Amino acid sequence: MTDAGSSDSGGGRRPERMSRRDWLRLGAAGVAGMSGATVLELAARSRAAAAMTTAGIQVPQEHSADDGHLHALRRPNGAPAESQLSMSVVGDTAPSGPDAFDPGGFLTDFDFGETSTRADGRTVREWEIVAVDREIEVAPGVWFPAWTYNGQVPGPTLRCTQGDILRVRFQNAGSHPHTIHFHGTHPPEMDGVEPIVSPGEQFTYEFEAKPFGLHLYHCHTIPLKRHIHKGLYGAFIVDPPEGRTPAREMIMVMNGFDTNFDGDNEIYAVNTAAFYHQTHPIQVGVGDLCRVYLVNLTEFDPINSFHLHAGMFRVYRTGTRLDHYELTDTIMTCQGERHVLEFELEHAGLHMFHAHQSEFAELGWMGFFDAVPLLAASDGVPVHRYG
């Protein structure tokens, strides 16, 4: 994958890259009475296509022009990007079916739990977590027999503030014994290695949230590899007491799926759905502070990584300090390692992000930020305010 985004930063030049057919198709979409939002999304997709084209992922144009097969590759809504992205999956990257996992919603969904105040004035947060077996769609049309927390992979992003009293009622409704092992500081008996919670049983984890930073949780039943790669993991954020600067905040759990169980992942993604943000770019404002909570829960591969195009980010390692960071555009993590990334995108347009292991990127772990000038705080990724 070449560094294409940097050449795509000039927002003003973008329309030149869209072919006349793309504009015609956009026009047709408007005539068909589609909502403004949909038209915007189509525009974003066509820009995604333009970025892909400059990225060297070139589809022979003479074929797409007169080859009937390629026309069939287009989605019924005529989204132009689909026809130009040869290197991707076939079908809608959003998981389908009733109660399907919504990767777009998960990105900005932080679960603060049921909050109450104890007699001594401390905040108590309570969660119900249920382990259930469930088939999940990890790429369009590819189903994986997962073990999940609350029916989703990754499990809910649990969020609290340092010093809160946490109470996690864990119930095992799955077919195998499971636990929840939290990273962070707590008494060993609340560590989720013992007791092992058998199917039908339950256990309540209770401890004080500390230290502040970005943590994670996962099942710690042996065989560990299988319990983790089948989907029993999630992010666990402990906010500093003083909070962080308000920002557009996102959670990204890097994961993979070994669909044929040969000890090698067939699918890579952030937040499970391969290529989802390739076709659904993440909307942020130009110049706005963006914060990504990045957690690596990829099984089998020793490392995973995050690379941002056309911009640099500040890395707060494990998020445990507010004053010390490193400026880079690529960060490597081993399994269980996690970092808070902060950045402002200077230029309008699509900014690609992906694992800088090309293999992972091409197997699903890639997407786009779409930086929009003067984006209202209520639009795009929500701004999180502390306190």
Next chain:
Amino acid sequence: MADPKGLEPGSNRDAPAGETAGETAGAGRRWLLGLFPLVLLAGLIAVFLQVDPTSVLRTAFPPVEELTIERVTLPEPGRMRIHIVNGGPDPVTVAQVQVDEAYWRFEMEGERTDRTIPRLGRATLELNYPWVEGEPHEIALLTSTGLTFTHEIAVATVTPQPNARYLGTFALLGLYAGVIPVILGLLWYPFLRQIDSKWIHFFLSLTIGLLVFLAVDALDEAFEVSEAVPGAFQGVGLIALGVAGALLALRALAGARTSSDSRNRHPALTVAYLIAIGIGLHNLGEGLAIGAAYALGEIALGSFLVIGFALHNTTEGLAIVAPMASERPPLWHLGVLGAIAGVPTILGAWIGGFSYSPMAATLFLALGAGAILQVVIEVGRLIQRGQPGGLFAPLNAVGLGLGLLIMYATALLVVA
């Protein structure tokens, strides 16, 4: 299957009229007895389809999926076509396609919008992929259950299209490897006519050696190719069918010719034709293999390979003419015999080059092996009739061994 004629009184011509009715009743009963188990079987199948007692067992397991990538063609730079067969018991849905560990958009030809291939069904996937000339590529199909089925392109090169140039190339190839060597071998005919009966039998034994080697070689190749045949199509079963089928068919043909011996002025010529047919079938299989290997970029057609095939196949010409040494058939027969044995190499190379299928290759190789085995039997009888010791008279035994050795030595030159 009931034969209505069997129930007609006139069909038993020798029986007196009075007994015919009783005979007919007996025949009817025989038919009933014969059909009774079949009726029961049909009933059993009907009950199974209605009640489906195995569904209890089946729901506990995921569907059994088996996809075979028969071949991958590269019609032009940047384009790839994947031919697949579902040889498993259940329908399979191709969800995604990986090329070199990356997902690529594809389209399934035909009306299958859900990308599901029924049992024993075939499908072709098309995709744009910038493959690299001369380099290997790996394809993996990901099914809806997450299973993968892989295929390796050993050396990527544009798949030959059936145009004049490639037809010509393959024709020349067949000519060099098949037709010319066989005809050269036939030119031993005048020499064989000069020598006495003892030495003719020596050469006949030598022929058997050559043929046995060819049969074993063909069978070995058939088994090798049959591994690429999708499970449901039973590669080994195909080999059994092919070998037995060719053997029995040629046996029947030979039987028909020898039973009308009075009209057949050249019984040995019949054997020569049988040998030519057997070798022709074998060369068809060989041509298929050469054409396919070339088209799939698995072999480079070096001159060494062609020379090897030529030397190897020259011995086949000798095998054809050896039985005719004691006869004097019109010479045009030599030309026809050469064509029957050699031209199939060209046909095989064409078929193999443009539409290779492991099933067809397995079947043709098995047919060749069966045909050659039948010829071995035929020539063995010829020797038995002509000489008291038969094939195992000392000189003949040496010939047999020498035949095997010659084939082994010339086969060393064919390193494909």
